[in-house]
Amino acid sequence: xxxxxxxxxxxxxxxxxxxxxxxxxxxxxxxxxxxxxxxxxxxxxxxxxxxxxxxxxxxxxxxxxxxxxxxxxxxxxxxxxxxxxxxxxxxxxxxxxxxxxxxxxxxxxxxxxxxxxxxxxxxxxxxxxxxxxxxxxxxxxxxxxxxxxxxxxxxxxxxxxxxxxxxxxxxxx
Numbered sequence: 001x002x003x004x005x006x007x008x009x010x011x012x013x014x015x016x017x018x019x020x021x022x023x024x025x026x027x028x029x030x031x032x033x034x035x036x037x038x039x040x041x042x043x044x045x046x047x048x049x050x051x052x053x054x055x056x057x058x059x060x061x062x063x064x065x066x067x068x069x070x071x072x073x074x075x076x077x078x079x080x081x082x083x084x085x086x087x088x089x090x091x092x093x094x095x096x097x098x099x100x101x102x103x104x105x106x107x108x109x110x111x112x113x114x115x116x117x118x119x120x121x122x123x124x125x126x127x128x129x130x131x132x133x134x135x136x137x138x139x140x141x142x143x144x145x146x147x148x149x150x151x152x153x154x155x156x157x158x159x160x161x162x163x164x165x166x167x168x169x170x171x172x173x
Contacts (some may be wrong), residue, residue: 011143013151016077018159021152022168024139025160032172034130039161041123043093048115050097055109060098067094070155078159085162132173 029035050063067090075083143149164171 011148011152013073013148013155014076016152016156018077018079018082018156018163020142021156022160022163024136024143025164026171027134027136027139028127029130029164030134030171030173031130031132034126035161035164037126037130038123039089039158039165041119041126042158042161043089044119044122045116046093047096048112048119050093051100051115052109052112054097054100055104055112058102063094063097073155074159077156078163081167082159082163085166086159089158089162 029038050066053066054060054063071083071087071090074086078086143152
């Protein structure tokens, strides 16, 4: 008689265990302050990207369609309340972008581009202030470093952060 060993599903962008990914997040980001800084930093990074795209194309529906496509990807794995909270984040983001005047000078594009590394650095610096971390050995086995993990985290970081800040009060430290 053979024994069947169940292996966890391989990591995939389209099929993520959101709860497990959230638990992984808490290993390095259990402190309230780092989560607030990360959400602000992500808003800044995304604002720079979406505003640059909007400046280049000049059509309100382009950043709106990008946000809708992203939200559809989030909805594949996140709980409904997290999807709705992420939709709120995206509404603030896209609303802020499309309210910008259409006739801004050419150097505005450089400012938007500079926002991306500036806010990314803010996110990185927060790790020097908030240093609490738990053992991630088991998570590192399930989520090996590489491009796929980078993309999975890129897609799920905002939903994870809004989950923590709005619905994870028990996890605040």
